[in-house]
Amino acid sequence: MGAIQALRGTRDILPEEVAYWQRVEAIARGVLDRAAYREVRSPLFEQTELFARGIGEATDVVGKEMYTFRDRGDRSVTLRPEGTAGIARAFIEHGLHARGTQRLWYGGAMFRYERPQAGRQRQFHQLGLELIGCAAPRADVETIAIATDILRALGLQRLRLQLNSVGDAADRQRYRRALIEYLTPYKADLDADSQGRLERNPLRILDSKDERTRAIVADAPSILDALGSESQAHFTAVQQQLSDLGIDFALDPCLVRGLDYYTHTAFEIQSDDLGAQATVCGGGRYNGLIEQLGGPVTPAVGWAIGIERLVLLLQELTPPPAIAPDLYVVSRGDRAEAQALVLAQKLRHAGFAVELDLSGSGFAKQFKRADRSGAIGCLVLGEEEAATDTLKLKWLPVQEQTTLPQAQLLATTAELHARLNSLRHQ
CATH class of the missing domain: 3.40.50.800 (Anticodon-binding domain)
Incomplete structure (x- = not known):
């Protein structure tokens, strides 16, 4: 019999590389401790309904990428594909809304059935932050600032913050109609995935990687033009406060992220050193998620950093951490x-x-x-x-x-x- 090997999309992290992971974890923990964020740990698997309701059944994550199975109690169970939904479930289940604003962070393995490539595995790891219970623009800015602090403390310099607002539910509905009206005449020219999304989830067409679709989208209406007065005021404040902190950013109206729960601010921090997989941190505001999962109306904002991509960067830019004994x-x-x-x-x-x-x-x-x-x-x-x-x-x-x-x-x-x-x- 042949030797058993790790499954495709999973990999062993050997001691020399683990030293980089430990460095990331130690520096991140220090930054988060100083900002008064506390660690929370949630299960690796949850009821499938949590992700179907929370992430959105029309997303690629739920529709194509989840590891879902029936357990011995005939319950549909899913290995977590991301961390926010589980934290939201824990927030509701343990009544954390009664304790005021919650500053939480987590780390661990996530699972998505994707095509493996450098920096993207089927079992991958994230470090995430959730600020739950504050609707103010400065909450958005604090979370972005903390992510920036972590990446800078790790020695990364060639970073770009891409910023957008996807507005509230009314803004998105208004924009959805305008986008469908614009894209419908081009339907036959869109890539196959985008054709399927046109009626189901048209905003996801904006971040298509297909070159022909991207050329069509370049002249599409901007979601920023569909924002109502409250959404515009929130986004303007976010931009001003980022500038006050000296954090540079670029507006990207096509940045919508891949999960349906986002509202208002959406952002990515990208590195010029990572090639096609440029995003090392992504997140945004999700004011409706906790209510959608059965909890009270609760504003929230958060992000996740991909550890594999971050370690790839560190291996290129810094010498291996010393692991010698005394x-x-x-x-x-x-x-x-x-x-x-x-x-x-x-x-x-x-x-x-x-x-x-x-x-x-x-x-x-x-x-x-x-x-x-x-x-x-x-x-x-x-x-x-x-x-x-x-x-x-x-x-x-x-x-x-x-x-x-x-x-x-x-x-x-x-x-x-x-x-x-x-x-x-x-």
Whole structure:
């Protein structure tokens, strides 16, 4: 029998790449903590009805891309294709509206049956933010500013904020009629997907990737011209407050996002370094979603960052994060190996990153592995050291070596930390 491999559209993330993921998560958590957002964790699968009602049955996500199955209770269950609907369900189920404005964030795996390509997998990962309970334009701006802060803190510079408003329900209905009237004479010239969307979901035609369709859409009426006075005032305030923060943006009337729950502000943050899959963050306001799912009328705004695409960028732009241990422990002989295990654990409890060589091979091979590990210090225990409760401490960057009692090393951990830091930054 052949070896079993990962399913198409899924991939293993090996330790060297995981270091980038951990960097993203640590920096994002720091930015979100400072902005008073709290982490929430929702299930990987939900009732299918949640996504059908929340995302919209006319969307590609619900119609073509969801992983849906019937469980042993004959219930229709779906692996979550995005995070917002699950957070909205949790907001309603746990009565969070009674606690005032909620600043929440989440991270984890999502699932869509799409054609795999660089930065897009069938199991993919998102970091998302939801600000629930505030209708003010500054809520939209705060969320965009936080996303920008995270991406900048990661060292990304070549970023573009694309901004649009899709208005409220009345605005969209008015625009929908105008768009159908404009596109109907061109129906035969549209790509097949857009022909199917013309009556069902015409706004999605605006972000078609088909070149001929894009040429037709270029002269279509602008949704910005269909906005009512309240929507115009909201969008004007968003633009002014972004400018006040020094966040540059470009208006894109064709930006509608792929999910039906969006209202008013819609946005994407794109990178010039990612080619066709340029969007690293996308989101917007969704004032009607919580009511649509059975909760109270509640305004909300949020976004999601695609971790795979972000890691691709970081791998191109930054060196791999250091994952070397502080100390590498080499030992040879039964008594020395037993002492080395105890010593390594005590040093770990004292706050050091310690790799213990478990190979039992000769000292020469263990020393080579110590050099390759990137460790700053190498601790050596042989039969002689074991008999005298001593060890050899070798500082690898400068090739200095000394012999000292094991108890002395454990009693002077502050000095050990100081020397490690000094050598690491030389």
